[in-house]
Amino acid sequence: MHTKTFLSALLSALLLCAPPAAAENVLNDRAEEYAQPPQMLEEVQDREARDWSRSVESPVSWLTIEDHVLTFYDKNDIKAYRAVYPQIELVDDDSSPLAKAFIAWNAEIGTGAWHSPIRTLSEEARSDGYELPFYYSDITPISQWGRVDDQLISFFMEGSSYAGGAHAIPHVDAYTFDRKTGRQIALDEIVTDRTMLIAALEAAFQTQYPGTIGRDFPGGVMETLLEQHPAEKGLSSFCWYMAADGSLVIYYPEAVLASYAAGPFTLTIARQDAPLLFTAAYPME
Structure with a gap:
């Protein structure tokens, strides 16, 4: 199952109370859909030129997006209402387990865009006579490719939803597929222990975000991490993907661990820094 942040999950839960009729396009809005190519890898390197509403091109020739x-x-x-969502395909392959997994994933992502709770909110607001000053949106492109090889395909999706207010609500997803079987890989197949993972994350904060410790985490990073990842959730509350070099990347969007002003946090745990954390599955060759 794909990973969602707390904010995204909370928003979805709240919107479950919306009347089902709103999702049926009761306002007879006109729909328009088209496909666009992803951004080239060289364009992504320039942050000023990057379009964060577009996916990044595939790093390999046998996979397209x-x-x-x-x-x-x-x-x-x-x-x-505007939605942007990616579609992934294997080149000249629509029958392998991975190809079928991507076909199913594409259908799930596409259905989610058409029936997004953000679209429902747009229709409800207009049904109540409210004129939207800005259109609502639900955008989640593939913003970073991780490890893509003969063992697995891992990628990270960073986007946002806007349904009024001062700013958009960030949300992220991360997926890792087994290359041979097409099944989605769970974090407990990658790491050995939740406690060890949280300790590694605290150490990563010390080295990667040293200036934030006292300013954004007055109670300490460990206390904040334990609150965000309670023991009863096991390893299900982490948004993660595997980087190209085999490192584990954990992502926290704005307002999840600290204030919105503190920004997002990307924690990278290299295998050599925590050798006991990683299982023997999917080794780096």
């Missing part, structure tokens, strides 16, 4: 842009227009032909 394109973004689908879905837009709904109201009766006055004004944009009311």
Whole structure:
């Protein structure tokens, strides 16, 4: 199962209370959808030139990606809702376990964009007579490829949802697929122990974000991590992917561990820094 942040999960839970009729396009909005190519790898290196609403191109020739842009227009032909979601395919392969897994994943992601709770909120607000000053959006491209080889495919999706307010709500997803079987890999197949993982994350904060410790974590990083990842959730509450070099990358968007102003945190745990943390599965050759 893919990983969601607390904010994203909370938003989804709250929106479950929305009337089901709103999701049926009761306002007869006009839908428009088209596909666009991802950004080239060299473009992504320039942060100023990067389009964060577009996916990054695949790092290998046997796997392709394109973004689908879905837009709904109201009766006055004004944009009311926009979604951007990726679609992944294997080149000249639609029958292997991995190809079938991506076909199913594409269908899940696409259905989620069409029936997004953000779109429901847009319709509800307009049904109540409210004129939207800005269109609502639900955008989650593939923003970073991790390890992509003959053992697994791992990638990270960073996006945001906007349904009014001062700023968008960040949300992230991360997926790791077994190359041969096509199944999604769980974190407990990669790491040996939750306590050891949290200790490694605390150490990563000390080296990668030394200036944030006293400023953004007055109670200490360990206390914050334990609150974010309670024991009863095991390893299910981490948003993770495996980097190209085999490191484990854990991501926290804005306002999850600290204040919104503190920004996001990306923690990288290298295998050589925590050799006992990693299982024997999916070794680096």
